[in-house]
Amino acid sequence: xxxxxxxxxxxxxxxxxxxxxxxxxxxxxxxxxxxxxxxxxxxxxxxxxxxxxxxxxxxxxxxxxxxxxxxxxxxxxxxxxxxxxxxxxxxxxxxxxxxxxxxxxxxxxxxxxxxxxxxxxxxxxxxxxxxxxxxxxxxxxxxxxxxxxxxxxxxxxxxxxxxxxxxxxxxxxxxxxxxxxxxxxxxxxxxxxxxxxxxxxxxxxxxxxxxxxxxxxxxxxxxxxxxxxxxxxxxxxxxxxxxxxxxxxxxxxxxxxxxxxxxxxxxxxxxxxxxxxxxxxxxxxxxxxxxxxxxxxxxxxxxxxxxxxxxxxxxxxxxxxxxxxxxxxxxxxxxxxxxxxxxxxxxxxxxxxxxxxxxxxxxxxxxxxxxxxxxxxxxxxxxxxxxxxxxxxxxxxxxxxxxxxxxxxxxxxxxxxxxxxxxxxxxxxxxxxxxxxxxxxxxxxxxxxxx
Numbered sequence: 055x056x057x058x059x060x061x062x063x064x065x066x067x068x069x070x071x072x073x074x075x076x077x078x079x080x081x082x083x084x085x086x087x088x089x090x091x092x093x094x095x096x097x098x099x100x101x102x103x104x105x106x107x108x109x110x111x112x113x114x115x116x117x118x119x120x121x122x123x124x125x126x127x128x129x130x131x132x133x134x135x136x137x138x139x140x141x142x143x144x145x146x147x148x149x150x151x152x153x154x155x156x157x158x159x160x161x162x163x164x165x166x167x168x169x170x171x172x173x174x175x176x177x178x179x180x181x182x183x184x185x186x187x188x189x190x191x192x193x194x195x196x197x198x199x200x201x202x203x204x205x206x207x208x209x210x211x212x213x214x215x216x217x218x219x220x221x222x223x224x225x226x227x228x229x230x231x232x233x234x235x236x237x238x239x240x241x242x243x244x245x246x247x248x249x250x251x252x253x254x255x256x257x258x259x260x261x262x263x264x265x266x267x268x269x270x271x272x273x274x275x276x277x278x279x280x281x282x283x284x285x286x287x288x289x290x291x292x293x294x295x296x297x298x299x300x301x302x303x304x305x306x307x308x309x310x311x312x313x314x315x316x317x318x319x320x321x322x323x324x325x326x327x328x329x330x331x332x333x334x335x336x337x338x339x340x341x342x343x344x345x346x347x348x349x350x351x352x353x354x355x356x357x358x359x360x361x362x363x364x365x366x367x368x369x370x371x372x373x374x375x376x377x378x379x380x381x382x383x384x385x386x387x388x389x390x391x392x393x394x395x396x397x398x399x400x401x402x403x404x405x406x407x408x409x410x411x412x413x414x415x416x417x418x419x420x421x422x423x424x425x426x427x428x429x430x431x432x433x434x435x436x437x438x439x440x441x442x443x444x445x446x447x448x449x450x451x452x453x454x455x456x457x458x459x460x461x462x463x464x465x466x467x468x469x470x471x472x473x474x475x476x477x478x479x480x481x482x483x484x485x486x487x488x489x490x491x492x493x494x495x496x497x498x499x500x501x502x503x504x505x
Contacts, residue, residue: 159480301336307392346445415451
């Protein structure tokens with residue numbers, strides 16, 4: 055039985071400084087979307103370097119990789135050696151964030167951290183600047199306990215929120231510096247406040263832009279309405295074919311399965327999601343499988359004539375964006391082909407369907423290892439509660455890339471978020487006690503990996 059008193063004392067000693075550093079980092083609007091000021095990412099990277107320097111790390115580089123497709127966002131690559139002959143652990147997080155979105159969805163300023171009822175509000179408080187500071191907190195706590203028991207490398211990415219376009223190139227370019235025995239990715243979630251989790255599966259991703267054309271120019275809707283349906287109506291009918299009457303995805307060739315360690319009660323899901331009263335749930339099978347191991351398909355964007363500028367005109371063309379989440383075990387390229395075939399085959403009234411840019415992200419399925427058992431025990435000690443293995447419906451494609459480039463490394467996917475975090479949405483927040491527990495768990499984990 056591990057004596058947790060020295061760990062708790064060390065965490066309590068470093069936590070005020072960690073909290074201050076997190077708030078400073080949140081104040082930098084490091085949005086990686088190209089529509090925003092990219093100089094803020096340079097500021098954010100420099101701040102991360104400063105935080106690491108204050109944590110005893112001296113071997114630090116800020117790197118913006120040049121590739122054939124352009125210059126990557128600034129990433130931080132650092133290394134701090136531990137005892138010779140011991141294992142090396144790579145700690146991953148990202149310092150870029152999502153755009154703040156509509157200001158009316160926030161109760162506070164997005165880039166000014168505010169504490170309310172035990173939560174810290176602000177863009178990036180959880181996703182994923184808290185991940186950066188969990189790693190830093192563990193390093194500082196271990197120093198307070200006598201020093202690092204393992205060698206540590208840190209990879210703090212700057213473009214995760216735009217799909218990590220230079221990630222694979224970065225891994226290959228810096229393979230030797232990134233090589234590790236264990237990789238800890240702090241960018242996921244926990245089952246609920248008070249119940250920690252290891253993420254053992256992630257759905258893959260297919261992003262697809264679709265254009266529907268029915269006319270070569272707009273027409274007066276009174277003069278010509280009737281023989282030809284407008285593009286928006288045709289697109290709506292096409293979109294309706296993507297799901298069956300139960301709301302399950304109805305695209306031939308997409309696979310899924312119903313298997314989960316935990317039960318997700320319907321009432322809890324409705325509360326977590328804010329489902330309106332009277333709205334029925336879609337799909338079949340357990341709720342956890344619908345979220346984690348079955349495909350999901352959503353329209354996430356639609357371009358047509360805005361209502362305020364509309365006229366009595368048949369709209370000749372419209373465009374929409376689909377986001378398909380692919381079940382673990384299916385190749386996203388195969389899923390993309392199945393989706394495009396379905397759209398062409400089901401085009402109403404012979405409408406022309408064409409496709410623009412696509413995004414493919416692989417799924418992830420963990421393989422049980424002794425390191426995962428060690429991680430579960432560290433989580434149990436930190437939370438004083440048994441952890442659960444969960445899937446995540448979202449996609450973190452680079453984890454599959456890590457597994458491909460470093461097949462010998464043991465990968466752990468941990469998290470700081472909880473169902474109330476609202477990552478990517480307004481009022482994103484971090485549960486501060488869960489943050490402390492996450493730092494404690496990683497400190498225990500690094501100690502035990504040395505053993």
